[in-house]
Amino acid sequence: MSELPVVVIGAGPQGLAAAAHLVERDVSVIVVERGRGPASAVSEWGHVRLFSAWPELTDAAARRLLESTGWSAPVSGYPTGAEWVRDYLAPLAGVMGERIRYGATVTGVARQGRDKVVDAGRRSQPFVVHTVDGEGGESRFLARAVIDASGTWGLPNPAGADGFPAIGETAAVDLISYRIPAEISELAGSHVVVVGAGHSATHAVLRLSELARRSPGTRVTWLLRRGSAANVFGGGAGDELTERAALGSRARKVIDDGVVDLVTGFRVAEFRQRDDGLTVIAEDGREVTAVGHVFALTGFRPDTGMLRELRIDLDPTLEAVAGIASDIDPNIHSCGSVPATGARELAQPEAGFFIVGAKSYGRAPTFLALTGYEQVRSVVAHLTGDVVAAARSELTLPATGVCGGSGDFDDNAAGCCVAPAVLQIGARPVSAP
Structure with missing residues (x-):
């Protein structure tokens, strides 16, 4: 399967960063994006200003790739989503060129000729990525590995407090x-x-x-x-x-x-x-x-329907990748206290398949762009056999001193990260970071 490409699902910040690392390591890559342009989800909240500064919003491999074209990284300020797309994500997508297939919605990922139940020869079969375009046309891509960076933007939580729509919510x-x-x-x-x-x-x-x-x-x-x-x-x-x-x-x-x-x-x-x-x-x-x-505005949850024929391991509480769930639990961690997670923690029972970015965090609201960039760096290193780089941590996060935990959900008790005298920040970032 070494001659097949790695397929990346989603041309958002983490998907494009994964593609940049693959290109830098001379690995064939196809990025499948359901939007008509790069970072289509970010574009939908383009009017929102991020609370992460420019140095925390760009990936190292992506910068190196862009700088070879004469691009200069923004060094200060807090961009809006639209500015993030215009000044970084769109130029990065431009460098990727025809590697990105726009207007293609992934409807399923499987092993070729094997449904979820079949053991025999499973690991030796390539992945099949099923897509459909806006006119209903179906396509399939064979892949040596798949990186799912499709995010959670498409599935917001309802207003109903028990996780289901409240009575009358759908009608209204x-x-x-x-x-x-x-x-x-x-x-x-x-x-x-x-x-x-x-x-x-x-x-x-x-x-x-x-x-x-x-x-x-x-x-x-x-x-x-x-x-x-x-x-x-x-x-x-x-x-x-x-x-x-x-x-x-x-x-x-x-x-x-x-x-x-x-x-x-x-x-x-x-x-x-x-x-x-x-x-x-x-x-x-x-x-x-x-x-x-x-x-x-009660958060988002991952859509895993397209992964139903793969063997994946998700935490039953957060719907996050099981290997990182205890490290990102918002009842314990803020986004500044989440440790680095890489290929080892993100590994799935289905070898060669990885969920990265906001989707890897499931319902946990502690995700930052920097944590996603570290994920894809490690995952790509793993896929290319660079064991040392895959195991190394290169993540440095700003200290937040705050927490999104639910320690005071039912009363006025202090939450999980700071002393009771210190006020805590809310649960979910304004944006994908």
Whole structure:
């Protein structure tokens, strides 16, 4: 199978980085991307500014590849998603050229001629990557190895507190959004609800608070499942990601100023459509009424349907790669306390198949771009037989001093990473990093 390419699923930050490492090691690679351009998921939240600075958003092999074309790496500042694509990801995709197949959605990955049950000759068979294009045309790619960097963007969590859509949530789809809003002017004068405790929810609340300040009659209500808001407002000086710390500080101010109503311990059970708008009902019976729109920003989960004919090992709680689950558990770790994970931890029962990037973390919200770049560096080294490089750790993360854990989910107890006197940051980054 050595003459077959490695197939990378997804032309996002980690997928393109994996391709760069493969090209640098002179390995044939095909990148399959369902979007019509590179980093299509990032482009969908292009209006959001990242809290990671430029040096934390580019991969070493990708930089070397780009610099050979005369490109210079941005050295300072915090880009928006659109700027990340424009100034780094799109140029990197350009270097990849025809190695990237756009408009191709992966529908399945399997071993050639072997379904999940068959043992005989399994390891000697190449992988088959099944795809479909926008017109329904089907294709197959044979691969010596497959790196799944497809992310979790396509499968947001519902507003329902038990992990399933709340009663009436599906029926109210026109009044509920699952992404950070880009255009909010049409919501002026209405009652807007945000559900979620992470950075995406915080970012949405801050955008909506600006609308509330300039448009009288606009109400913003922020619903937290947790019993305390301690994890929302930030780690202050303990967080070396200064933009993230600032996000929490700004959130505290809009609450203190009365611009946003904060409701804790509110676990959504039902949406009812009434003449005056949506009514959001909690499990304990509390109601938030006359709601014009809801932003449910409660995280993402991996879609593993396309992997159903492969033998993979996922953690039953996080739906993360089993080998890294204990190291990334958000009940224990913040994104700054997650150790480096590489080919050894990411290995699957299906030899030659790896899940990397945000998808490898499953439902855990502790992922940063730097951790993904370290993953793909190690995985590609492993696939090319460089055992020493695969085992080596080259990851250095900024200390956060904060935690996304759920230690205070039901009460006001301190969380998992810092002393009770220090406020903690929320659970999920604004973006893929």
